Amino acid sequence: MTPVWIMRQAGRFMAAYRKKRQAHSFIDMCKQPDVAAEVTLLPVNRLDVDAAILFADILLPLEGMGVGFSFTSHDGPVIHNPIRTEKQVKRLVVPEPEEALGYVLSAIRIVKRELGDSTPLIGFSGAPFTLASYLIEGGHSQHYLTTKMMMLQTPELWDDLMSRLSKVVLSYLGAQIKAGADVVQLFDSWAGCLSPSDYKTYVLPYNRFILSSLKKFRKPVINFATENAGLLELMSKSGGDVIGVDWRISLDSAWKRIGYSRAIQGNLDPAVLFAKPAEIRKQVRTILSMTGGRNGHIFNLGHGVLPTTPESNVRALVDFVHELSAR
Numbered sequence: 001m002t003p004v005w006i007m008r009q010a011g012r013f014m015a016a017y018r019k020k021r022q023a024h025s026f027i028d029m030c031k032q033p034d035v036a037a038e039v040t041l042l043p044v045n046r047l048d049v050d051a052a053i054l055f056a057d058i059l060l061p062l063e064g065m066g067v068g069f070s071f072t073s074h075d076g077p078v079i080h081n082p083i084r085t086e087k088q089v090k091r092l093v094v095p096e097p098e099e100a101l102g103y104v105l106s107a108i109r110i111v112k113r114e115l116g117d118s119t120p121l122i123g124f125s126g127a128p129f130t131l132a133s134y135l136i137e138g139g140h141s142q143h144y145l146t147t148k149m150m151m152l153q154t155p156e157l158w159d160d161l162m163s164r165l166s167k168v169v170l171s172y173l174g175a176q177i178k179a180g181a182d183v184v185q186l187f188d189s190w191a192g193c194l195s196p197s198d199y200k201t202y203v204l205p206y207n208r209f210i211l212s213s214l215k216k217f218r219k220p221v222i223n224f225a226t227e228n229a230g231l232l233e234l235m236s237k238s239g240g241d242v243i244g245v246d247w248r249i250s251l252d253s254a255w256k257r258i259g260y261s262r263a264i265q266g267n268l269d270p271a272v273l274f275a276k277p278a279e280i281r282k283q284v285r286t287i288l289s290m291t292g293g294r295n296g297h298i299f300n301l302g303h304g305v306l307p308t309t310p311e312s313n314v315r316a317l318v319d320f321v322h323e324l325s326a327r
Contacts, residue, residue, distance in 0.1 A: 002288060002297055002325035003050035004318055005122070008304030009043040010055045013311055016042050026071050030056055033106035040111050044119055047315050048322075051120045051183070052111060054176070056104055058126030058187055059134060061168050064100025065092045067135065082138035084150065089160050094167045097175035105179040112180035123181030125172050127188035127225075128165040128206045135161070144193045151202050158202060166206040170213050177217045185222035186210065186240065192227025199231050204238045211239030222265055226303050232257045246302030252290035255297075263296035270301045273313045277320075280313060284320040299325075 011017055017039060021029070029035050039055040059069055059077050068080040083089060098105065111121050126134075136147045151158045173184045191203060207223070214221050223240025225231060229249040236243060236258040243262055245254040247269035255264045272283050284299075291297045299321045305314060 002291075002299050002321055004299040004321040005049045005051040005053060006043070006047075006301055006305050006314065006317075007053070009047065009049055009053055009314075010039045011305065012307035013305055013309040013314065014042055014046070015311060016046065026057075030060060031103045033103050033110055036103070036107035037110035037114070040107065040121075041114055044115070048318050051122050052115060053122045053185075054104070054108060054111070054124060054181070056107070056124070058124070058130065058189070060101060060104060061097075061125065061172050062131065062135065064095035064097075065164070065168060067092070069134075076140055077134065079134060079138045082146075083135040083161070084146070086157055086160075089157060089164070092161070092164050094164055094171070097172050101172060101175070105175055108176060108179040108181055120182035121180065122183045122185055122222075123173065123176035123179075124185040124187055125169045125176075127186045127191065127203075128162045128169060128210075129191050129194075129203045130187060130189045131165050131169070132158075132161055133190050141190075144190065148198075151198070155202075162202075162206045166209050170210045173210070173214060173221075174217060177214075177219050181219070183220045183222065184214070185224055185244070188223075188225035188228075191225040191231065192246075194231070196230055196234060199234050204234055207235075207238040220263075222298075224265065229254070236262060242298060244300065248302070250290060251287050251297075252292070255291075255294075260294060260296075263298065265298040265300050267300070267302045268317070270303060270306050270309070273301075273305065273309045273317060275313075277313065277316045280317055281320045281324070284317065285324050288321070288324055 024035060036055045040052050043049050044052045069077055071077050115121060133144055133147045136150055176184055211221055220241045222242040222244050223235055224244030226246050228235060232254055241263060242265050243258045244265040245267045247267050251267050268283060268287060272280055
């Protein structure tokens with residue numbers, strides 16, 4: 001049977017999450033281990049997914065580096081003082097994860113005590129490029145122009161920033177594994193804005209450093225990026241046991257390009273979950289048929305579940321995957 005979990009499966013589409021959110025700010029939920037653990041477990045208990053994904057945020061490691069940020073209700077995360085100069089980059093520190101992110105590691109330990117060996121727990125971190133884009137742009141961006149200007153105009157400064165972020169991400173993911181995470185995922189949410197040439201020069205070496213260094217832990221690692229259809233071969237070269245793909249390419253084409261020796265994760269369009277159950281079932285069947293009966297497919301959305309998605313449709317998706325892939 002094909003395993004299924006859903007990016008952002010512990011989130012605003014769940015009524016139980018919204019109820020919990022009324023009593024806590026988002027950042028407080030992340031920083032209180034018992035609350036983060038409870039939210040992590042919600043979809044496992046209510047949706048019958050095959051893995052838990054740690055409730056956290058990709059920006060959390062930045063605080064320990066000396067970067068202040070906050071979350072707004074409409075614009076998402078905002079970096080208080082965007083990092084754009086050599087002096088600012090030099091001030092960034094590489095903290096010990098137990099000191100800077102001990103609350104995340106405590107949440108992992110709580111979740112693992114609850115799950116035992118019954119359900120794997122997935123930890124994660126934002127990839128260096130995605131973290132760099134937040135740091136430089138100051139938040140979300142449409143064109144990532146300021147990020148690309150640093151990358152292309154001052155490559156030495158870019159290397160310094162990416163090297164520091166790579167060390168932080170590697171240390172953080174390693175600490176998550178030590179705390180009990182069974183799998184970790186590297187989220188490169190914004191790498192799809194890059195040309196293959198720029199990805200190869202300015203991103204791949206740093207992701208490869210992280211992914212190759214994680215091999216010593218002997219735990220599966222998922223390498224994911226959105227809008228990655230033009231980057232699949234390069235992502236495969238950068239490493240990871242599983243390559244996550246979005247919905248902008250068919251699963252069979254993507255798997256052929258990354259190589260069948262590597263597992264693949266994906267790749268239903270999150271918008272499909274607003275359709276009637278019959279359409280969801282149809283599209284699940286289509287994706288499953290593209291595997292050609294091979295092992296190594298993890299069913300997921302091509303990106304995070306959208307906040308207004310009907311919770312009943314998410315549960316239906318999980319049931320359809322289990323039903324249609326049963327052997």
